[in-house]
Ligand SMILES: Nc1ncnc2c1ncn2[C@@H]1O[C@H](COP(=O)(O)OP(=O)(O)OP(=O)(O)O)[C@@H](O)[C@H]1O
């Protein structure tokens with residue numbers, strides 16, 4: 001299935017600042033890009049997921065909430081192909097992906113998905129531009145092109161002047177913006193984030209989540225964000241609450 005990109009009609013990232021936007025094509029915006037059906041996952045005798053159905057559309061941000069230990073990270077990892085479900089199916093852009101072998105899932109994660117974690121997971125010895133360029137170079141893009149794309153993406157998250165700094169020379173919020181740039185540089189269809197603001201103060205966390213959701217959905221990517229923070233969920237289009245490995249509640253209008 002060909003990849004499609006939503007074009008923003010009004011505004012986007014302006015000088016690194018995020019502003020709201022809409023989509024030219026409601027049809028495109030309503031396209032389900034990622035879905036899970038009847039997802040069950042066990043860790044030995046422990047039930048991680050007990051039968052979850054979920055879908056997320058192009059340009060949509062979905063928050064996953066719920067008490068600790070109830071299956072949020074498990075759901076994210078199953079949807080992202082990091083874990084395989086024991087039952088159920090995962091579909092990405094019209095293709096069933098849960099049955100792919102490890103190598104194929106690794107390629108899929110690198111080419112079609114992006115990840116942002118609580119502790120940015122940047123490589124300490126590399127400057128920001130090389131951290132962002134690395135997944136492209138692993139995928140065969142020349143160093144010159146990869147660095148060029150990395151710098152352009154860093155500029156979009158407001159870090160044009162910090163491309164040469166190592167993670168230890170950046171603030172927590174700046175480092176997380178580098179991680180967002182790394183997640184976006186490969187033009188993913190879905191960006192997954194697990195507690196992306198968990199290590200940041202409230203103000204910085206709000207800026208980072210606005211940037212993540214704005215920059216991803218601006219490109220027509222879907223966002224799935226696990227969070228304990230109501231203010232993060234409030235910035236998403238929908239919220240799924242997971243309790244005991246099941247969908248307890250689904251709030252928000254389907255776009
Ligand atoms: N690798 C693992 N081996 C065994 N059990 C696991 C493993 N990972 C998770 N679990 C268990 O699966 C259940 C769901 O865990 P999960 O990490 O999905 O919770 P969570 O909702 O993300 O929690 P938190 O908010 O604390 O991050 C928990 O009971 C947890 O102990």
Ligand SMILES: [Mg+2]
Pocket residue numbers: 072073074226
């Ligand atoms: Mg978790």
